[in-house]
Amino acid sequence: MLLTDKQQAILDFINDYIGEHQYPPSVREIGKHFGVYPATVQDHISAIERKGFLQKKRFQSRTLSVSRTSRPGGVPIVGTVAAGVPILAQENIEDVVHFPERWATTGSFLLKVKGDSMVGAHILDGDYVLVQPQQSARDGEIVVALIGDEATVKRFYKTSHGVTLKSENPKFKDIQVSTEDAAARGFQVVGSVAGVMRLMKR
Numbered sequence: 001m002l003l004t005d006k007q008q009a010i011l012d013f014i015n016d017y018i019g020e021h022q023y024p025p026s027v028r029e030i031g032k033h034f035g036v037y038p039a040t041v042q043d044h045i046s047a048i049e050r051k052g053f054l055q056k057k058r059f060q061s062r063t064l065s066v067s068r069t070s071r072p073g074g075v076p077i078v079g080t081v082a083a084g085v086p087i088l089a090q091e092n093i094e095d096v097v098h099f100p101e102r103w104a105t106t107g108s109f110l111l112k113v114k115g116d117s118m119v120g121a122h123i124l125d126g127d128y129v130l131v132q133p134q135q136s137a138r139d140g141e142i143v144v145a146l147i148g149d150e151a152t153v154k155r156f157y158k159t160s161h162g163v164t165l166k167s168e169n170p171k172f173k174d175i176q177v178s179t180e181d182a183a184a185r186g187f188q189v190v191g192s193v194a195g196v197m198r199l200m201k202r
Contacts, residue, residue, distance in 0.1 A: 002133060002190060007048050008107055010034065010041070014054070052076070074098055077110045077128065079151075099130075103195070107133045110197065111144060111153070118142070118153060120168030127198045129153060131191035142193040147177065148186045153193060163187070 003011065013033055017025040025033075031041045048054040077095045097110060110128045121142060123129060129144070137143045137156040144153050145165055154165035154175065162182055165175040177187050 002109075003048065003051060003053060003107060006034075007044055007051075007053075008133075010044050011048055011053055012106060075104050075108050075110055075130070077112065079111065097128075097197075104130060105132050105194075108194070109133075109191075111151070113153060117167040117169045117172040121155070123153065123168070123193075123196055124198065127196050129193045130195040130197065132194045133191045135189055137189050137192060143189050144191050144193065146186065146188050146190055147175075151190070156189065 010030060013030060014024055017029075027038045027041045027045070030045075031038045034041070045054065074096050075098070077097065079094065109131050111131055113123055113127045113129055114125060116125050118124075123142075131144050139157050141156050142153065143156045143165075144151055145156070152165065152175065154167060157164045157166055159176075162176070162178040162180075165177065167174055177185070181187065
């Protein structure tokens with residue numbers, strides 16, 4: 001499950017604060033840094049906890065700790081994405097893979113590909129794509145996009161009528177999303193594909 005920009009900023013602040021002080025900031029300190037009320041900070045922290053990026057021990061002071069999935073090098077595997085037709089996005093973290101820091105930016109995640117519509121881009125059924133979170137894309141960029149509650153990996157192109165999600169396999173039709181449909185169907189880009197991981201023996 002992805003973090004919002006504000007949630008990611010708060011998580012980064014907690015990370016940096018722990019690295020400098022060896023203990024986490026208080027809710028009040030986080031609020032002061034971002035110029036928001038403690039109650040608002042608490043709402044964000046609760047959301048970050050629910051998404052699995054933060055842990056909190058109850059009834060103790062300064063008890064925030066960063067989940068292993070958000071530490072540098074720890075990249076969560078978040079369900080499955082279709083490379084044929086969209087399937088229901090699985091938002092539970094299934095496992096964590098550790099990469100060198102330079103390989104994965106903060107907030108990156110892995111999705112397992114199902115289907116072969118992207119074989120022309122050397123993305124095969126059963127591969128894992130490394131996704132860097134972003135909400136926009138350049139023409140030709142391979143992205144993970146959500147249409148409602150369904151996710152798919154395709155090449156992104158803007159058109160005069162909206163967006164085309166293009167397959168890399170002539171057997172599959174492209175997905176056309178008009179500007180009107182984008183709002184009605186809840187279309188959004190959630191990240192760009194930065195790399196592919198493949199197990200030689202499955």
